[in-house]
Amino acid sequence: MLLRRLKFLAWLGGILIIVLGGSYLFAPQLLLRANYMREAMTAHLEKHSVQAGDTRWVYYEGGDGPVIVLLHGFAANKEVWLPVAKLLTPHFHLIIPDMPGWGESSRMAGASYNVDAQAARLQAFVETLRLQRFVLVGHSLGGAIAGVYAAEHPEHVTELALVDAYGLKAQENAFTREAMAGKDPFLFDDRVGFARATALAFEKPLDMPGRIIDVLIKRNQLDRAFIESNFNELRDPSQYLALQNRLGQFEMPVLGLWCHDDKIVDISALDSLRNGLTHASSISTSTLIGCNHMPMLEKPEETAQILSGFALSH
Numbered sequence: 001m002l003l004r005r006l007k008f009l010a011w012l013g014g015i016l017i018i019v020l021g022g023s024y025l026f027a028p029q030l031l032l033r034a035n036y037m038r039e040a041m042t043a044h045l046e047k048h049s050v051q052a053g054d055t056r057w058v059y060y061e062g063g064d065g066p067v068i069v070l071l072h073g074f075a076a077n078k079e080v081w082l083p084v085a086k087l088l089t090p091h092f093h094l095i096i097p098d099m100p101g102w103g104e105s106s107r108m109a110g111a112s113y114n115v116d117a118q119a120a121r122l123q124a125f126v127e128t129l130r131l132q133r134f135v136l137v138g139h140s141l142g143g144a145i146a147g148v149y150a151a152e153h154p155e156h157v158t159e160l161a162l163v164d165a166y167g168l169k170a171q172e173n174a175f176t177r178e179a180m181a182g183k184d185p186f187l188f189d190d191r192v193g194f195a196r197a198t199a200l201a202f203e204k205p206l207d208m209p210g211r212i213i214d215v216l217i218k219r220n221q222l223d224r225a226f227i228e229s230n231f232n233e234l235r236d237p238s239q240y241l242a243l244q245n246r247l248g249q250f251e252m253p254v255l256g257l258w259c260h261d262d263k264i265v266d267i268s269a270l271d272s273l274r275n276g277l278t279h280a281s282s283i284s285t286s287t288l289i290g291c292n293h294m295p296m297l298e299k300p301e302e303t304a305q306i307l308s309g310f311a312l313s314h
Helices: 002-026 026-044 078-088 115-129 142-150 173-181 189-203 210-222 223-235 242-250 269-276 301-310
Strands: 046-052 055-062 067-071 091-096 132-139 157-163 254-259 284-290
Touching: 026 055, 046 115, 055 078, 067 078, 067 142, 078 301, 115 142, 132 142, 132 210, 132 301, 142 157, 142 210, 142 242, 142 284, 157 301, 189 210, 210 223, 223 242, 254 269, 254 301, 269 284, 284 301
Parallel strands: 067 091, 067 132, 132 157, 157 254, 254 284
Antiparallel strands: 046 055, 055 091
8 A cells, every 4th residue: 555655656756847847948938927826826915906087007915904005017927026025924914016007907909108197196096995004115216106106196105115216316337328328228138137137136146047038038028019118208407306306205215215226226326315315204224235126035034124124113
């Protein structure tokens, strides 16, 4: 009987290896999706969708406590917040959407997806979910959107956290010089291009299986026209200063959280944030060492700790 069971387990293990190996070689997107599902389950998040305005929003929701809404940045998706989410859901109720046009949320051909348009769509989402007051956290482009939204709808935003946020005055760097010259470094067609693009955002090279990288390359190629269109929209002064121009309107507590060695949004933006917040009820700033532009992935524990402390301190 024992021998029979061992043979069955060996057979089952062999089948599992074949299935996983086949998925990795021929359908790596399924493995990526399964990993996202695993991370979401670990974070006690459920995936939902809702029609709000012109967008079918797909979002994660879960956890207990005060509400925090987390917005991702350019060419990203809701999944970038999963490592932080599992540390926040024991204390907060999280809502983490794919921003319109990105991830699994819908996209309308020919529509604008600049900062102002996205802030307007966010209000439709908030109204549809009947959210009242919440902590709003935005990373990179999501930071600019969060800032514009908070300026226009302060009745909903109890606290505003800006993480390596786009839309502030900062010292020019290699990224901004290329961007203003019209070169989009977020486009890539092969693994070399992927490595070059991710080196802009991460302190260390990503340790990721090659076939998973191929999935991300394919996704980037499919989204190329949208990425180019949105990137060009954001080169307008009304966009790259969208947050800067509204700093004086914030009366709620504001947190600025930056990676010290950010190669995309130079840390000098943090000074612009401090100096521009003339009416905020409180100003908090934190700087992380050992990360570049993606603290939620590079330093999830520290990021979660800072966000938790900020959200619970007012």
